[in-house]
Amino acid sequence: MFGRKKSVTGDRVAAAPAEPADSAPSTTGPHDRSSVGDVARYYTDLGYGHIDLGSLVIGVPKGRDLNVALDPNGQPEFHVVTSVSRVIPRAFAAPKSAGQWRTMVAGMREQLEAQGAEVTVVDGPWGRELVAAMPGAVFRAIGVDGHRWTAEVRIMATPELAEQAAEEGREVFAHLMINRGDGPMPVSEALPLTIPDEIQQALVKAQSQLAAQQQAQAYQQQMAAGQQGQAAPQVRPQAAQNQAPSSPQAPASTPSPGQAQQQPGSPSRRDAGAMDRLRTSDDL
Template sequence: MFGRKKSVTGDRDAATPGEPTDSAPSTTGPHDRSSVGDVARYYTDLGYGHLDLGSLVIGVPKGRDLNVALDPNGQPEFHVVTTVSRVIPRAFAAPKSAGQWRTMVVAMREQLEGQGAEVTVEDGPWGRELVAAMPGAVFRAIGVDGHRWTAEVRIMATPELAEQAAEEGREVFKHLLVNRGDGPMPVREVLPLTIPDEIQQALVKAQSQLAAQQQAQAYQQQMAAGQQGQGAAQTRPQNPPAPTPGSPAPAPASPAPSSSRNPSREQPQQPDSRPRRDGSAMDRLRSTDDL
């Protein structure tokens, strides 16, 4: 069911952008950062921790962890994690006129249905919430249009915990702060993040590990293909019939790669108590770049 968008975004807060207040805005967020005078105090009053990424400030409720990971394109993404849910906040550049979130929901629905997911659109506190059910996993996307930005959280959970996960995701979503900036940006482009130095160093290490892992996997695939080719050659008759006129001659088998194998390095793993992305469902959800 398609719902009516509620007037809850940062551009409709009591404070005018560019005129920060000492207290938190009176309406439910996500908020434009300019409407919050003291960011640290805002989250302290909530009892939250927070991470300031420049264009996006993520509040972390008590009892939750904030993890950083690399998406399939090797770009960093931040996850607010419990044993129930994995919540991934993002913010995008948007035109001055509202309606971008509606367009994004339509695109997500088409992509997920094309992957075989059972997709519905529900009415939530901010309007449209897209829910995709796949074997062993439920994906929910919540978003809203602000002042030249669109904020979104993606929530991943197992089917039996999907409703509790949705509430955890909404709690993170309503306390996001977004700083669009004044410069021109293409619509639907992810707002660039300013990553603290210690996290950036960890990401560089993770990217190197990912590259090594991908190289090792590619080498394994090449070795497997070479072994299959050698096996096929061994089963050929010793005296094959001569090719007929005009037919191509058999191509020689490619030699196995001569380079030595690089050891596979594994990515740091989350504790087993946290929800994981299922290879048949969660990974396909993460691979849709426009979700």
């Protein structure tokens, strides 16, 4: 991959030492960012686009889209999407000793089962994978412990496409880069992301729209409670005129070699309710 190329005529070229693979670690990822000499080259060699979020670098395979959305707590999360899957990478601070991912799986299983999901834990390439089935949706969590960090992807799909979605999620997971940093952090706390300015501006707008929506809903509930069955006048605050969707999204720019085509990645509307119940970031 990094050695001398053969000539276009097909003539043999004298053997030469391969170039140092300073952009490609010898092991399967997720990678500690310190093990990659040239981050941009690493993804270029794969034919991926990528976005650098400081503590987390996400590679975007050709033909996929990258969206940024607000989680239920109003915090940004990045989704790698196709028509088959929605993959959400995350990274957490962890102790030096391994075992945090095992604990996370146990906690997710308990909470998902309490919500009525059918949950199994299966063996995958990195070890334990949690799979939760609900009507109309399948949720899969893949994770691994690194050096003082734990990396995870959460994968959402419809039941008929769950296996294909799992492979798409593993492909993203294998090429994540984590930058834990040297400072102290509480165990299991999500590593802070550095959001590019363009995306940050879009997120501020989305957060304002979400706040307006919540204010409008609260106003309507107060009006309904105050009228006690009487016909209330159709009066709404100006903010209610431009309500944002429940999960506002803004495009994230992900340049890739050849400007890869972008494909729609949202699950079908008939599955939206179940998918939303499974996607909650801090409730699982």
